Amino acid sequence: MKKEYIKPYIKRQSAGVMNKFGVTYNKGHREDIEGIPIGRFTDEFGSPVFVLSEKVIRERYRKIYSYFSSKYPKAKMSWSYKTNYLGAVCSILHQEGETAEVVSDFEYEKARSLGVPGNRIIYNGPYKPLDSLVTAFTDGAMVNLDNFDEIIKAEEAAKKVGKKVSVGIRVNMDTGVYPQWSRFGFPIENNGAFNAVKRISHSEHLHLEGIHCHIGTFMMDPNAYKEAVKKVVQLMRKIEHEFEITISYLDFGGGFPSNNKLKGTYLPPEVAVQPVENFIDAVADTLLDELAPDEYPDVYLETGRAIVDEAGWLISTVDAVKRLPDGTKSYIIDAGVNLLYTSAWYNYKVEIDRELHGAYENSILYGPLCMNIDVVAESAFLPPLPKGTRIILSPMGAYNVTQWMQFIRYRPAVAMIMEDGKLEQIRRAEKLEDITGPEFVPDKLRKFNL
Amino acid sequence: MMDRDKLSVLAISDSGFIFDPVTGHSYTANATGLKILELLKAGKEEDEIKSAIMDEFEASDDEVTVDIQDFVENLKKYFLV
Numbered sequence: 001m002k003k004e005y006i007k008p009y010i011k012r013q014s015a016g017v018m019n020k021f022g023v024t025y026n027k028g029h030r031e032d033i034e035g036i037p038i039g040r041f042t043d044e045f046g047s048p049v050f051v052l053s054e055k056v057i058r059e060r061y062r063k064i065y066s067y068f069s070s071k072y073p074k075a076k077m078s079w080s081y082k083t084n085y086l087g088a089v090c091s092i093l094h095q096e097g098e099t100a101e102v103v104s105d106f107e108y109e110k111a112r113s114l115g116v117p118g119n120r121i122i123y124n125g126p127y128k129p130l131d132s133l134v135t136a137f138t139d140g141a142m143v144n145l146d147n148f149d150e151i152i153k154a155e156e157a158a159k160k161v162g163k164k165v166s167v168g169i170r171v172n173m174d175t176g177v178y179p180q181w182s183r184f185g186f187p188i189e190n191n192g193a194f195n196a197v198k199r200i201s202h203s204e205h206l207h208l209e210g211i212h213c214h215i216g217t218f219m220m221d222p223n224a225y226k227e228a229v230k231k232v233v234q235l236m237r238k239i240e241h242e243f244e245i246t247i248s249y250l251d252f253g254g255g256f257p258s259n260n261k262l263k264g265t266y267l268p269p270e271v272a273v274q275p276v277e278n279f280i281d282a283v284a285d286t287l288l289d290e291l292a293p294d295e296y297p298d299v300y301l302e303t304g305r306a307i308v309d310e311a312g313w314l315i316s317t318v319d320a321v322k323r324l325p326d327g328t329k330s331y332i333i334d335a336g337v338n339l340l341y342t343s344a345w346y347n348y349k350v351e352i353d354r355e356l357h358g359a360y361e362n363s364i365l366y367g368p369l370c371m372n373i374d375v376v377a378e379s380a381f382l383p384p385l386p387k388g389t390r391i392i393l394s395p396m397g398a399y400n401v402t403q404w405m406q407f408i409r410y411r412p413a414v415a416m417i418m419e420d421g422k423l424e425q426i427r428r429a430e431k432l433e434d435i436t437g438p439e440f441v442p443d444k445l446r447k448f449n450l
Numbered sequence: 451m452m453d454r455d456k457l458s459v460l461a462i463s464d465s466g467f468i469f470d471p472v473t474g475h476s477y478t479a480n481a482t483g484l485k486i487l488e489l490l491k492a493g494k495e496e497d498e499i500k501s502a503i504m505d506e507f508e509a510s511d512d513e514v515t516v517d518i519q520d521f522v523e524n525l526k527k528y529f530l531v
Contacts, residue, residue, distance in 0.1 A: 005509035008483035008521045012528055013476045323520050327527025
């Protein structure tokens, strides 16, 4: 009987480099996701395939909402569509009670098409077409204005609707983090926000009801939220005093991190990323410190990533193995930056679908695109992988299935593991007609001889 | 063409410990790696190495072909061939 084959390796011995943290982030294998074997996903839906978990989404939401609402009496949450606007994902969160937070006319229409009433939509973003503002005001949506031109546009929309409409303003401020997100909203520090309120208070068509901010994304320091809350509450007080209006809501946006590994961070996310409770503490405790109980406004959070990121995986397949001229091991997998726009910022967790023997090496995962930039992971610590090995990347729930692009290849299916353990397809893989459907080829171009 | 002169000076133990007296570097290899290294040192060609591996281990032709190539590339990285 022949011996078991283990891929050959040779490794130069060197004095060990000490790692006082003793954590290996990219090492491990998983044979299933929530009890479903990895192979079943690819058998049913092909490879690559995104997988989402209903159970994890609900658990993450409930954890965050119950903590937030236990700390602040008028806590509200609105689902950030741009993080993941698959119908199934949004519907889970609407079932949980989240309203919809949209940042474009498309997202607005998508929320409406899923059955979200207009007055349960928060409409944010730096660009809102006039028609969509008219629709939003007609529906009674919460609209947060971004700039002076948008105030004027909102007045025009309100005129068309024929009634005085409520609006909020988005503000920005220095919270001690770099870079400051100053391109969105009106700056507090140089009185831009105050002047915007003054302009709205003189308007016959607009009524100011709320203040919105969103200080950044994947924020690592909860203290920034303390600063944001202090400055927004100060602004609220000043506005209420000067213009005799009542602010009924404050919206502190999102930006809470997930357990993903931001590029450039040394520590693994389990160590580097603070628990979500610390961020909620920063918001809620500061609100309670700054406000008297009779002035509590509704307070919204638009947490996206912290709810959905860890509820997602991407299963991909090794198609080829290559040793680069400099000796680096590399693999070509069937998912690239076309599906993983976020690979520019994160070093995902890389797992394989079986236990493999052999020396671990730092390896590069290349995608399938005919482009040099198609690098999914620059340094994944992997044993020698045979062709056909399934690679499981995570966390994948945030931004990937919204920022993916149809470049060269079709976008793959998305499957969801339901709470009862059933597997459902929530988005099928694309077909040629999905891409060519909106195209028109003029008659004179239809014939050619080759 | 592969330069195998450097392989001839390597001290290779049965347990997979390899010492290069020229550079002072030491290496470890698993059983498959050791087998390929010894066959290379003995001047065997790729096809002969492949047959020898497949006679001894349970593996497919395609997999062994790719793995031998990969192993040789690794030797190049360490300037052993």
